[in-house]
Every structure is written in structure tokens, then in C-alpha cells.
Amino acid sequence: MQIDYQIKYSKRKTLNITVERDRQIVVHAPENLSEEKIKSIVLSKKDWIMSKLLHTQKYPIVSDAKEFVSGETLMYLGKNYKLSILDNDIDGVEFDQQFKISSNNQIIANELFKKWYKAKAIEKIQPIAVEYSENLGVRFNECKISDMRYRWGSCTTKNNLNFNWRIIKAPLFVIRYIVVHELIHLMESNHTPKFWNVLSIQVPDYQKAKNWLKKNGHLLEVDF
Ligand SMILES: [Zn+2]
Known part of the structure; x- marks a missing residue:
């Protein structure tokens, strides 16, 4: 779990974390506190932050x-x-x-x-899934577009692939990474060295896609 937050330094003595209404996490910190230290405090409060973020009534999407x-x-x-x-x-x-x-x-x-985004999602994702399943020699049953919010994709024991329709907002190279990632899970369920090795052969720029998601993933968590 990656927590993105913004640090605001001030003359205060203690550290205080707030989750704004737009779900931005803001850390108010004393001026002399190192980023390292702030990071470790934020991580120790991870559960609290997550519970705040998931409180959709108070923090509407x-x-x-x-x-x-x-x-x-x-x-x-x-x-x-x-x-x-x-x-x-x-x-x-x-x-x-x-x-x-x-x-x-x-x-x-x-x-x-x-409706439009979902239609585009299946239109763009299906051919990628077909192309790479042939490259990899894995079979999938069905490729579905779903409404899960906090995951980009998943695969089931019945060899079905599910993708969050919101990923259609991302650039194609990111979509390709997400699709191939799930396809490889059909043959390798964990993120083993073998998993990343196969992925790097199929999608050489996958690290770029991961970075994009890290930086912009929050844009995909909302509907529009
Ligand atoms: Zn995975």
C-alpha cells in the first residue's frame, strides 16, 4: 500500500495528519522533522488513514x-x-x-x-488480452469490465479476467501493463521473480507503467 501525502511544515511542535475532503492526506509537521521520520510516522498510522479514506460518506468520492x-x-x-x-x-x-x-x-x-467508458474499456482491453494470451500461451475464459473501485484488475480461478472500467482513463501503455499483469497471474499467481521476468519480456516498459499508476492512480479511483 502506497500512501501519497503532502507535507506542510510549520512552527508547530507536534505532527498532525489530516485527511482533507478531497482525500488528500496532509501532514502538518514541525520544521526540523526529517522526511524519513515523517514517512515512518505516516506508515504507523496507515490503518487510521485507510479507515478515513474508505469513509465515503464523510469523504465523498x-x-x-x-x-x-x-x-x-x-x-x-x-x-x-x-x-x-x-x-x-x-x-x-x-x-x-x-x-x-x-x-x-x-x-x-x-x-x-x-456507459461510454465501459464500452470503450472492453473495446480496447479485449484485443490486448487476446494478443498477449497468444504470446504467453495462456487461455482465459472471459474478459469482463467491472465496477470495483480500488483494484485495477483481477483474475479468477475460472480463468476469467476482470478489469476496472476506470483504467480506460489511463494511457494505453498503462492499460497494457495492467492486462498483461493479470494474464501472467493465470500461470503464476504470486509476484515471484519469475512473474516479473515474464512481465518484463512481454512489456519491457512496465516500470514506466507502474510509475504512472503510482503517480496518477488516484485519478482513476474516481469516476470521472
Ligand atoms: Zn499482481
Whole structure:
């Protein structure tokens, strides 16, 4: 578990951790406290922090409250695209280097976008799963898109692959890493040296993808 936090130094004497409403973790620390020491204190409070983060009522998933208004941006394959609300009739979500929906649909924009993202997720993920299952010589049953929030992907004992639809917001190289990671789990269930070895052969830039997730993963945890 990786905890990202922001340190704010001040003349205070004690360290204090707060979880902001947007789920940012802020550590208020005395000026002379080393980053190392702060890190170890934060880690010792991990359970408390997690319980705060999972308290969705007090800390609502911020982007669920995203306003679908013109000028708002939405992420897709690692890039941000502008949303335009138009007065003419548009069936669902239209995408062409920008997102367009009809003003009549503004009220159900949340549903429309979820549906659009899920459709794109299966469209992009399925071929990657097929391609790499052939490379690896592993078989999977079904590739499904699901609504789990805090995991990017998983595989089941029935050789099904599940992917969080929100990963479609990430760049393709990250999606490829997530898909191949789960495929390799079908033959190697743990993160053994063999696992990483096979992964590095299939996805040579996987470390770049891991870094991207570490830095931007929180953007995928919210819906939009
Ligand atoms: Zn894994």
C-alpha cells in the first residue's frame, strides 16, 4: 500500500495528519522533522488513514460530484478532453477530440459517461488480452469490465479476467501493463521473480507503467 501525502511544515511542535475532503492526506509537521521520520510516522498510522479514506460518506468520492458543464475536462487514454454541452440532439456521448453531449442529457451525464467508458474499456482491453494470451500461451475464459473501485484488475480461478472500467482513463501503455499483469497471474499467481521476468519480456516498459499508476492512480479511483 502506497500512501501519497503532502507535507506542510510549520512552527508547530507536534505532527498532525489530516485527511482533507478531497482525500488528500496532509501532514502538518514541525520544521526540523526529517522526511524519513515523517514517512515512518505516516506508515504507523496507515490503518487510521485507510479507515478515513474508505469513509465515503464523510469523504465523498470527489469526482462523483463533477459537474458536467461546458469546459469541464474528462480523461480518456491518458489525455484530458474538453466537454461541450450542445443544444442539438446527441445520442449519448459523442467523442471526436472532445466530448459532446446534449443539454437535454446533462442530468443523466453521469450514467451516459459511465456507459461510454465501459464500452470503450472492453473495446480496447479485449484485443490486448487476446494478443498477449497468444504470446504467453495462456487461455482465459472471459474478459469482463467491472465496477470495483480500488483494484485495477483481477483474475479468477475460472480463468476469467476482470478489469476496472476506470483504467480506460489511463494511457494505453498503462492499460497494457495492467492486462498483461493479470494474464501472467493465470500461470503464476504470486509476484515471484519469475512473474516479473515474464512481465518484463512481454512489456519491457512496465516500470514506466507502474510509475504512472503510482503517480496518477488516484485519478482513476474516481469516476470521472
Ligand atoms: Zn499482481
